[in-house]
Structure formats: structure tokens, C-alpha cells
Amino acid sequence: GENVEQHPSTLSVQEGDSAVIKCTYSDSASNYFPWYKQELGKGPQLIIDIRSNVGEKKDQRIAVTLNKTAKHFSLHITETQPEDSAVYFCAPTPGTYKYIFGTGTRLKVLA
Amino acid sequence: NAGVTQTPKFRILKIGQSMTLQCTQDMNHNYMYWYRQDPGMGLKLIYYSVGAGITDKGEVPNGYNVSRSTTEDFPLRLELAAPSQTSVYFCASSYSRHNREETQYFGPGTRLLVL
Numbered sequence: 001g002e003n004v005e006q007h008p009s010t011l012s013v014q015e016g017d018s019a020v021i022k023c024t025y026s027d028s029a030s031n032y033f034p035w036y037k038q039e040l041g042k043g044p045q046l047i048i049d050i051r052s053n054v055g056e057k058k059d060q061r062i063a064v065t066l067n068k069t070a071k072h073f074s075l076h077i078t079e080t081q082p083e084d085s086a087v088y089f090c091a092p093t094p095g096t097y098k099y100i101f102g103t104g105t106r107l108k109v110l111a
Numbered sequence: 112n113a114g115v116t117q118t119p120k121f122r123i124l125k126i127g128q129s130m131t132l133q134c135t136q137d138m139n140h141n142y143m144y145w146y147r148q149d150p151g152m153g154l155k156l157i158y159y160s161v162g163a164g165i166t167d168k169g170e171v172p173n174g175y176n177v178s179r180s181t182t183e184d185f186p187l188r189l190e191l192a193a194p195s196q197t198s199v200y201f202c203a204s205s206y207s208r209h210n211r212e213e214t215q216y217f218g219p220g221t222r223l224l225v226l
Contacts, residue, residue: 004153034214043115043201043217044154089153097142097161097207098169099215101153 002027006090006102013080014110021105023090024072030092033066033073038087038104047088048075080109112137115218117202123224124192132187132221134202142205143185144169144215145177147198154201160185161207192225199223 003026013019023033031052036044050057050064050073057064061080066073073092077084087106091099118133136143141162146154146169156169160179174196176188185204189196199222203215 041220043203043220044215045217046214049214091154097144097159098156099144099154100170101146101155103153104151 002030002092002094002098002100004090004092004100004102006088006105008105009103010106010108012108012110015080015082017080019075019077019080019084019107019109021075021088021090021107022072023074023092023102025090025092025100026071027092027094028068028071029094030071031095032093033064034091035064035075036089036091036101038089040086044089077107080107082109082111085109114138115202115204115216117200117218117221119221120219121222121224123226124189125226126192126194128192129188129190130192130223132189132200132202132223134185134187134218135183136185136202136204136216137183138204138206138216139182140204140206140216141182142207143179144203144205145175145185145187146201146203147171147196148201148220149198157187157200189223194225197223197225 034049038044063076090102144159145157158177160166202218
């Protein structure tokens with residue numbers, strides 16, 4: 001089955017700096033790569049996703065890059081703000097709807 | 112649209128008791144999912160459904176049952192509660208066609224404590 005790892009597990013950055021979170025997966029059949037943000041006491045919310053035929057996708061301050069050869073994809077947040085503080089999860093899937101979530105990265109943006 | 116709603120928000124069960132966690136979505140999504148999230152961990156898929164009358168096991172189905180009699184509702188049943196089932200349970204839904212994954216929308220969660 002799919003083995004998913006996220007690094008780092010915690011990340012503290014100063015407001016305005018950039019943050020990068022990496023997700024490594026094992027199933028070469030994975031073709032859909034979403035990132036979710038979970039705020040305290042709430043359910044996860046999709047913030048950006050990418051499909052296997054695309055190498056990079058950007059949405060304002062958030063971007064995702066995909067390296068299928070190396071089997072990893074990364075979340076990039078620029079100009080971080082306090083409201084970006086949350087836990088971020090990746091959940092690559094090979095198209096079976098059996099999403100495997102990473103263990104999460106706790107991001108703290110220090111004002 | 113209310114999105115995905117879950118009830119109850121919090122419940123305490125005694126070992127051996129049973130209960131049903133309710134999940135309803137009003138977005139006419141065909142796919143629905145149940146996950147559990149243990150403290151400090153990611154989400155693990157319990158069961159999912161691709162449409163009314165169709166359900167399938169996820170990563171951790173033991174101790175749970177589901178049914179999908181309508182598009183809107185996807186209840187999760189715990190028959191004999193055990194302490195290992197203490198967790199936060201999330202329901203999610205998505206609209207998928209042509210076997211293409213689409214955005215999952217999550218409910219607010221149900222916190223379950225089994226003592």
C-alpha cells in the first residue's frame with residue numbers, strides 16, 4: 001500500500017517568510033496530489049491540488065510542485081501570515097479513492 | 112448550502128455500547144467518506160461510498176459499519192464500542208465523474224470518547 005511521509009513535522013517561520021513542506025509517497029501509480037489545511041477544532045479544507053500531468057500549480061501565495069520521478073511533491077507558502085498557522089496534510093492517491101493522509105505538518109507563523 | 116453536517120459534535124460511550132454517527136451533505140455529491148483522526152495523526156479512511164447502495168472498506172474498517180440508502184446520508188455505526196475507537200471522526204463528500212478525483216469537503220467532526 002501507499003506509504004506517505006511529510007517533512008518537517010513542525011515548522012516555525014517569521015511572518016512574511018516562506019514555508020515549504022515536503023510530501024514523499026511510495027505508490028508510483030499516484031496521480032492526484034492534494035494539500036489540506038486543518039485549523040484547530042475543524043475539518044480539513046483543500047487549499048491546492050495538482051494532477052500528475054502538471055509539474056507546478058500556483059494560487060496567489062500558495063504553490064505546489066510535483067516531482068513524479070522522485071515521488072514527492074511540496075507545498076510552498078510565500079509571505080506567510082499569522083492566519084496560515086495550522087496543520088497541513090498531503091494525501092496522494094492512485095485513483096482508487098482510498099486516500100492516504102500524511103501525518104501532518106504543524107506550521108506556526110510568528111508575528 | 113450547509114455543506115457537510117455531522118451529529119453529534121461530542122459523545123461519551125461506555126465500552127460495549129453502540130451508536131450511530133450521522134453525516135449529511137446537501138451538495139448532491141456522489142462520493143462520501145468516513146475518516147478517523149487520532150491525536151497528532153493524519154486521517155485514516157474507514158469506509159467510503161461511490162453512490163447510493165454502494166460502500167467499500169478503507170484502511171481501518173474493523174469495528175465499524177456503514178450504509179448508503181440515499182445520496183445525502185452516510186451514517187457510521189459502531190456496534191461494540193472499544194477504547195481504541197476513541198478518536199475524532201470526520202465525514203467528507205466529493206463529486207467525482209469519469210473516475211477523476213475531485214475536492215473532498217469535510218464536516219466539522221464528531222469527537223468520541225469511549226470509557
